[in-house]
Amino acid sequence: MSASSSSSLPRVVVLATGGTIAGSSGDPASSAQYQAATVPVSQLVQAVPALADVARVHAEQVAQIDSKDMTFGLWQQLAERVAYWSVQPDVAGIVITHGTDTLEETAMFLHLTQPCPVPVVITAAMRPATSLSADGPLNLLDAVRVAACPDARGQGVLVVLNQQIHAGRDVTKAHTSAVDAFVSPNAGPLGFVQDAYIRFTRAPASRETGYLPVPSAWPMVEIVVSHAQPGRVAVDALVSAGVKGLVVAATGNGSIHETLAAALADAASAGVAVVRSSRTGAGHVSIPARPSPQAGMFVSAGDHNPYKARLLLLLALASDPVMGQDGGRLQSLFTAY
Ligand code: SIN
Numbered sequence: 001m002s003a004s005s006s007s008s009l010p011r012v013v014v015l016a017t018g019g020t021i022a023g024s025s026g027d028p029a030s031s032a033q034y035q036a037a038t039v040p041v042s043q044l045v046q047a048v049p050a051l052a053d054v055a056r057v058h059a060e061q062v063a064q065i066d067s068k069d070m071t072f073g074l075w076q077q078l079a080e081r082v083a084y085w086s087v088q089p090d091v092a093g094i095v096i097t098h099g100t101d102t103l104e105e106t107a108m109f110l111h112l113t114q115p116c117p118v119p120v121v122i123t124a125a126m127r128p129a130t131s132l133s134a135d136g137p138l139n140l141l142d143a144v145r146v147a148a149c150p151d152a153r154g155q156g157v158l159v160v161l162n163q164q165i166h167a168g169r170d171v172t173k174a175h176t177s178a179v180d181a182f183v184s185p186n187a188g189p190l191g192f193v194q195d196a197y198i199r200f201t202r203a204p205a206s207r208e209t210g211y212l213p214v215p216s217a218w219p220m221v222e223i224v225v226s227h228a229q230p231g232r233v234a235v236d237a238l239v240s241a242g243v244k245g246l247v248v249a250a251t252g253n254g255s256i257h258e259t260l261a262a263a264l265a266d267a268a269s270a271g272v273a274v275v276r277s278s279r280t281g282a283g284h285v286s287i288p289a290r291p292s293p294q295a296g297m298f299v300s301a302g303d304h305n306p307y308k309a310r311l312l313l314l315l316a317l318a319s320d321p322v323m324g325q326d327g328g329r330l331q332s333l334f335t336a337y
Contacts, residue, residue, distance in 0.1 A: 005055070011057075021136040022129060048140055053092075068102065086114070092147065103124050108311045116156055126179045156169070161182050164182070172307075186284070221245035221317065222329060252280065272324065273324030283303065316333055
C-alpha cells in the first residue's frame, strides 16, 4: 500500500515483522500488559499521516511475531526481502519494524550479511501502538526520514529509536521498559533525528571485511554463562548434542570459572569452537599475551556482546566449518568484524 502518491518524494519500503510497535492493549494506560504483533503494517503507516510528506511508502508484512520467537527462517526471509528491495532502482531506503527483544540480533545478522546499497533502518517501540504516549509512531516516522536521507547511505545497518541513530553492529537493549532502552555502550550513537533535521555525529566502525553469506544450514551455536559455582553439565550435554560453537558470557574481562573452563577446554579438544565474550554489557575482552586455562585459551569476542558474538560465530562456522579448528583464523575474524 502507498501512503502518498507524490512521485517527487523518495520511495521507502517498510518491511514489518511484528513486535510491540505493532502491539495492542485493551488498557491504553498500561505499557506492560499487551499483546505484541497484532496491528497490521497498513494500519501502522496510516496512523502516521506525516509519512506522506517524507516518502512514498510501500509497506510489506513479512511476518507478525513477538521477536522473542525470532527464527533462522525469518532471518533468511528478511535477508531475501532486503536484498530484493535494496537493488530496485527507485527505492531510496528500507525500514524494518521489529520487536525490541531480539532487535540487536537481527541488526547484527543484517550487518554481517547485507551490503546495504541503500540505507537499511530498523525501528521498534517500547510501548504498544494503543498505549498512551506510544513511541512507535514517531520512531516509524524518524526511521523513514533516516532511510530517505542521502547522508544515511554507506553507513551500514542502522537502528533508529527515541530520536537516536545507532549502528546495527553496536546497539543493544539495556532496559526492560524505558523508551530510551537502546544504547551503543562502547561507541555511543551515530547521530540523532530532530524532526526533519538528521545529523550523523560520528562514522560507523570501519569495515575491513566483506559480507558473510546467509546460511542454508545453520550449525548449532549456543551461549553458556560463567557465574559462581557453575556446573559442567550444560556444556557436556551440548557437546553430546553436537554443538559446533560455544560463546561464553564470561565474567569481567572474559574470565571463566575454573570448572566451566575445564568443561570448555574438553569441548574445544572435541572440536567445538569456543569464544569468550563478557556478560558486563560493555568493554572489550582482551586477548592475553600468554593464554591461561581460565581464560586466554579461547578466542576473544572483542567488544561484541554474547548475542552478537553468537551471530558472528554462527555465520563464520556456517560459511567455513573448519574455521572452528583454527583459533588463529577465528580470532582474526572476531578482530576484523
Ligand atoms: C518483541 O520483541 O516483539 C516484544 C517486545 C517489544 O517489541 O518491545
